[in-house]
Amino acid sequence: MNSISDEASPILRPLPPALQKIAIEELDEVPSRVGDDVLALRKWINTQPHLCARTNDQFLVGFLRGSKNSLEKAKQKIDRYYTLKAALPEVFNERRQVDDPMVMEILRLGIILQIPLPADYHGPCITIIRACSYDTTKYKFADIIRVGSMFGEIMTIEDDNSVVSGYIEVMDMSNVSGQHFLQLKPDLLRKCSTFAVEAMPMRQRGTHFINVPAPFERGFRTLSSLFPEKMLSRISVSSKPEALFDFVPREYLPIEYGGENGTIADIIERMEEKLLRYRDHFLLEPKFGTNEKLREGSLYSYENCFGLHGSFRRLEVD
Secondary structure (H helix, E strand, O other): OOOOOOOOOOOOOOOOHHHHHHHHHHOOOOHHHHHHHHHHHHHHHOOOOOEEOOOOHHHHHHHHHOOOOOHHHHHHHHHHHHHHHOOOOOOOOOOOOOOOHHHHHHHHOOOEEEOOOOOOOOOOEEEEEEOOOOOOOOOOHHHHHHHHHHHHHHHHHHOHHHHHOOEEEEEEOOOOOHHHHHOOOHHHHHHHHHHHHHOOOOOEEEEEEEOOOHHHHHHHHHHHHHOOHHHHOOEEEOOOHHHHHHOOOHHHOOHHHOOOOOOHHHHHHHHHHHHHHOHHHHHHHHHOEEOHHHOOOOOOOHHHHHOOOOOOOOOOOO
16 A cells, blocks of 8 residues: 555655744754654554555655654654544545535535635644534534545645644634534544544644634533643634634735635635645545554553543454
């Protein structure tokens, strides 16, 4: 499955100077050592009998930077990434494909908006999630997360800002209904938030809820107790729409949010073009994962990561 030779020299996209400075100062990156570390990580993956993981260079360097360039931590994060995916079948299932009609429907509704940023920008990437702009009788919250996870994976490969400076999520709760709240299953929220912290290679710099109806603010604060402590410190909840400007410069926002950066329709069009370029990537994705029967040593404990009891489906690869 891993078609890249153990000995092939890594070909890495150079970082812009501003991002390279952040990588050195905040991620302990030694530029002259990155290629060797990617090679070592690739070799390690190819010696793990239980693990079938992608080994393309830019994917691996994302995990190195997401682990502050600790080779051992990067190994753990890659293992967790594939192992914990199997514990989230609501999200990582057969519908996680570019050609799935539901994926394109959700994309075209503009529920998830990856904000285009200037070429010289070196801060966190920004995603606005219009969390309540969908029909709860047609889609589940897990369906929305599934599409978001596809773009998160793309960011790992091609967005240097996301793996060096991290990312910010803005959850716009306009038009929230009781049905939307009922879809926020505590178990799913807990597992997804743990996956984001423990397995994703990008640093989460903040999740900010805006336009939350005042009566529901207390409920959201209760839900936030389900999140890992590391994530909890980066969560804010506000009923005010202008709270958005505390986290995202106005000029970066689309016109509909009071900015000058094109329209929501423009963002959707760019995102659709990007997703279509990754059709083959997601067609291959089900072939990657872990086979716990082949894991050397003790079996991986989901409970250690999720803090939950009970069994989860394990992905086995032939």
